[in-house]
Amino acid sequence: MTKTPAGNCDVCVVGGAGHVGIALALVLADSGFKTLILDINKAALETIAAGRLPFFEEGGEALLEKVLAGGGLAFSSDAKSVAQATFVVVTIGTPIDEFHNPEVSNLTRCFDELMPYLRDDQTILLRSTVAPGTTTYIDNYLRDRGKKTRLAFCPERVVQGKGIAEIRALPQLISGTSPEAVVAAKKLFGEIALEVVEMLPLEAEFAKLVCNAFRYIQFAATNQLYMMVEAAGLNYVGLLAKMKRHYPRMESIPGPGFTAGPCLMKDTMQLFAFQKHDFILGQVAMTINEGLPNFIVERLARQFDLRKTRVGILGMAFKAESDDIRDSLSYKLGKLLRFHGAQVFYSDEYAKDPTFVSKEELIASSDVVIVGVAHNAYRQLQIPARIEVVDLWSVLPAKERS
Numbered sequence: 001m002t003k004t005p006a007g008n009c010d011v012c013v014v015g016g017a018g019h020v021g022i023a024l025a026l027v028l029a030d031s032g033f034k035t036l037i038l039d040i041n042k043a044a045l046e047t048i049a050a051g052r053l054p055f056f057e058e059g060g061e062a063l064l065e066k067v068l069a070g071g072g073l074a075f076s077s078d079a080k081s082v083a084q085a086t087f088v089v090v091t092i093g094t095p096i097d098e099f100h101n102p103e104v105s106n107l108t109r110c111f112d113e114l115m116p117y118l119r120d121d122q123t124i125l126l127r128s129t130v131a132p133g134t135t136t137y138i139d140n141y142l143r144d145r146g147k148k149t150r151l152a153f154c155p156e157r158v159v160q161g162k163g164i165a166e167i168r169a170l171p172q173l174i175s176g177t178s179p180e181a182v183v184a185a186k187k188l189f190g191e192i193a194l195e196v197v198e199m200l201p202l203e204a205e206f207a208k209l210v211c212n213a214f215r216y217i218q219f220a221a222t223n224q225l226y227m228m229v230e231a232a233g234l235n236y237v238g239l240l241a242k243m244k245r246h247y248p249r250m251e252s253i254p255g256p257g258f259t260a261g262p263c264l265m266k267d268t269m270q271l272f273a274f275q276k277h278d279f280i281l282g283q284v285a286m287t288i289n290e291g292l293p294n295f296i297v298e299r300l301a302r303q304f305d306l307r308k309t310r311v312g313i314l315g316m317a318f319k320a321e322s323d324d325i326r327d328s329l330s331y332k333l334g335k336l337l338r339f340h341g342a343q344v345f346y347s348d349e350y351a352k353d354p355t356f357v358s359k360e361e362l363i364a365s366s367d368v369v370i371v372g373v374a375h376n377a378y379r380q381l382q383i384p385a386r387i388e389v390v391d392l393w394s395v396l397p398a399k400e401r402s
């Protein structure tokens with residue numbers, strides 16, 4: 001890839017200090033693209049420029065050190081700097097509102113900020129997860145304001161925390177609102193991804209949402225079966241192990257657990273809104289997954305006087321080996337328990353919060369311990385026999401309990 005003239009950059013990653021943006025920015029910089037991280041979060045920019053990442057990303061800090069030393073990474077919080085780039089990748093958050101509808105205003109606000117500085121010879125690659133039809137909407141938004149800037153949609157499909165490895169190892173979906181946009185997107189991702197798969201913008205929008213909604217529904221299926229089997233007095237994880245033994249057709253059934261975080265529910269709801277609120281499977285999946293903490297609390301409330309019970313939640317991140325607490329169901333569980341009068345303690349191995357206690361302190365102070373997320377650090381944890389344990393994931397060494 002030919003480098004742009006001195007003082008300019010090849011790629012500007014808008015939202016580059018976020019989870020999706022930083023992994024891509026590091027991979028691009030490492031692949032020889034002069035990369036500019038443009039983000040409104042100045043504190044995160046300062047942290048990254050100082051050689052640290054604001055959150056966990058596998059191999060991230062080592063790669064950051066390398067690209068900073070090579071001078072391939074620059075930082076800005078000024079929208080004006082977008083003018084320096086040949087490619088503009090947009091990775092900002094795309095939340096849903098309180099009625100579960102996509103918030104397009106986040107994107108339009110971002111484009112309003114960039115608009116005065118966008119050039120017709122640039123290519124924008126929209127990478128945030130968007131509702132079906134959003135790429136066309138943004139394309140019209142640009143054209144209505146006199147911009148000829150090319151627009152591509154290339155969704156991110158990596159697992160959070162492993163982005164650096166997966167961007168290089170997975171096929172990249174490519175789409176654009178013009179053949180020129182597709183050619184430009186292929187040129188960029190062709191340099192870093194295993195392969196590129198070309199599709200229409202609407203296909204690419206659905207592809208990303210279907211991936212996440214399908215996973216969300218799969219987890220809901222196992223979570224509902226968990227509640228049924230456990231309510232019948234059996235151990236669901238034990239049942240799964242016996243049921244799956246030498247039985248390939250059941251290999252893909254996932255274990256139970258809190259299913260949350262910033263993507264799976266939001267993206268299922270984007271399809272729900274698109275389908276005019278007639279996406280029964282998605283809707284039911286949300287009811288089941290979001291209802292799991294209620295199931296746990298109701299069972300405990302039958303067993304204990306929660307007003308006199310101290311409950312410790314081990315793991316506040318939304319998934320294992322992550323420090324990301326966004327939309328974690330451990331917090332919903334904690335709120336429900338407190339509402340029932342319980343005294344609640346939180347602990348996590350990666351997420352930092354001055355109100356959290358260590359796992360040892362939590363165990364020493366609790367009558368009930370609930371595993372909120374299956375961090376590896378809990379696998380060897382000895383829990384005294386006097387403590388009631390709720391361990392959906394079967395991460396604790398149950399047999400070794402003393």
Ligand SMILES: NC(=O)c1ccc[n+]([C@@H]2O[C@H](COP(=O)([O-])OP(=O)(O)OC[C@H]3O[C@@H](n4cnc5c(N)ncnc54)[C@H](O)[C@@H]3O)[C@@H](O)[C@H]2O)c1
Nearest residue numbers: 015017018019020039040041092093094110128129156160
């Ligand atoms: N987190 C994931 O694992 C993941 C995976 C695939 C896709 N996605 C999608 O990627 C998008 C981003 O998710 P994320 O988890 O990285 O979010 P994030 O909140 O971690 O990062 C977004 C970044 O954008 C910045 N930002 C917001 N508005 C801006 C603006 N106007 N100009 C410049 N910067 C701005 C924020 O400061 C933040 O640093 C979402 O659409 C999400 O659904 C996320």
